[in-house]
Amino acid sequence: MVFEFKFPDVGEGIHEGKIVKWLVKEGERVKADQPVAEVETDKAVVEVPCPKDGYLLKQYFKEGDVIKVGQIMFAVGEEEEKAREIDQSEEAPKKKPVSKRGKEEKSEKKEEKMEENSGSGGRVLATPATRKFAKDRGVDLSKVKGSGPGGRITIDDVKKYKEGKGAEEEVHPAAEVRGEAREEHVKDYGKVERVKASSLRKAVANRMIKSAYTAPQVTHMEEVDVTKLVEVRRKAKEEAEKRGVKLTYLPFIIKAAIGALKKFPQFNARYDAGNQEIVYRKYHNIGVAVDTEDGLIVPVIRNADRKDLIGLAKEITRLADEARKKKLKLEDMQGGTFTITNIGSIGGTYATPLLNYPEVAILGVMKIKERAVAVDGNVENRQILNLVLTFDHRVIDGAKAARFMNELSKRLEDPYLL
Structure with a gap:
């Protein structure tokens, strides 16, 4: 019986890896626990072992490809068996298109749900976006007076409240960092070279941001x-x-x-x-x-x-x-x-x-x-x-x-x- 090996979670917080080298070729015999490939994660280059004896029937990724945790990496079985062809994109569930009306209904339901969520000071009317905006800035919505329909609190209300309180309120650092991953419109004034960050460099960058903030x-x-x-x-x-x-x-x-x-x-x-x-x-x-x-x-x-x-x-x-x-x-x-x-x-x-x-x-x-x-x-x-x-x-x-x-x-x- 053909066994399809899925790329495992090989470490703390690892979601993907890059195939560095296949150590066993398609069609070659492999033993249980024998390293099949080297994969570079954001922590190290690790060897991925085969879980059972058999023949390596199919490699679903090439060297240099990025594989996500849960994707089928290779198939192993008896020599006469045949592995199926797989479109890896099918493994991730596709999102169904949502009509404009569907989006509106979803938004309305979400807002209604949030409106019913009362704080200690009574019923607070605010959209999810406003609540998140306030939370990121350490603002208690029960203390904010809403200017919207029915007393609903808007983002502008939160801003005005924040400006009025000044230094008395704490600013959540995540709000200052949220745009870090997106480069703003930076103009270059000479010749430049762009180099794709390695998995390790990206990991170091993310860890340092998390540590600092x-x-x-x-x-x-x-x-x-x-x-x-x-x-x-x-x-x-x-x-x-x-x-x-x-x-x-x-x-x-x-x-x-x-x-x-x-x-x-x-x-x-x-x-x-x-x-x-x-x-x-x-x-x-x-x-x-x-x-x-x-x-x-x-x-x-x-x-x-x-x-x-x-x-x-x-x-x-x-x-x-x-x-x-x-x-x-x-x-x-x-x-x-x-x-x-x-x-x-x-x-x-x-x-x-x-x-x-x-x-x-x-x-x-x-x-x-x-x-x-x-x-x-x-x-x-x-x-x-x-x-x-x-x-x-x-x-x-x-x-x-x-x-x-x-x-x-x-x-x-x-x-x-x-």
Whole structure:
């Protein structure tokens, strides 16, 4: 019997992918769990396995095509069987044309339904469009006087009310962002080149917009004297090299961060806005930002608190190599609770990293620099590391962020605490 394989939901929030490469040709024998194709999602390039033994009878997409979750990707069966031809456009239900009168009736019914929805202050007459306009601007319609027929509230009424209230009302950020996806009439004054954004670049753009306009973000900066750490790492590096392990400063920083996270669990949490709850996560999966040719990828070290320095170093190397080779698995990209971005490996003094939403904190690590510092009345050359912590102000207050950074700094200044 022919089995039609539908492209699955291979990750958190993934709706489509691009066929990068078919690993099995039509007519070839394939075994269960054997990778059939490589698909690029907005998180990584993943291998799609065959669910059963048989022959690959039909590929419904070519390399380079975009496939949506739920579409039939390929068919597998016995050698003598034949796969059916499919028009993929048929898989999406077609919308029936609506007559002008039908639209009017639908609109009238919708308005009537909304009119019957009363607020605490009594019956509020407003169209769905007006209600949405008011909601986006934080306006309580029960407080607005309507100028329309029967006292119906119009968009102009909401605008006038808003202008009258001034700064007393809160503007919902989504209202300011809604037009972001559409480019306005921008005039070019010279030759330009347009390049289609990759799946990864589009994903990064969307995530950054969501992060910036969902969570109120604050960045706290700190200078840390890591002179002792530099010496400890130098000695440990020599020993690690004998074991074939590349030991950077990042494992030490991860260790210090986990110690601070355990003392201040708010930084390992997330905010459930729907239920207005802070979700404290009892596990520590540390995301490590990796710079690749295609863009920024954040693979995750799972249960990082259970690994020693060498174990962390090995996992960092593996994840970074896999990310740059586009070989990360989906499980390598999921479940992060706190992210560290090592900007200092490239350069820079300070930065203000955006949250890896829905996480509530991200640590930026800058470059270690030798500086003249006053120590006990004397001027000494010390190794100084600048750290930046961006946090979600809905969950974390500034004083708590300062204490978190104090704890982190203490552990880095005295590496024997790690």
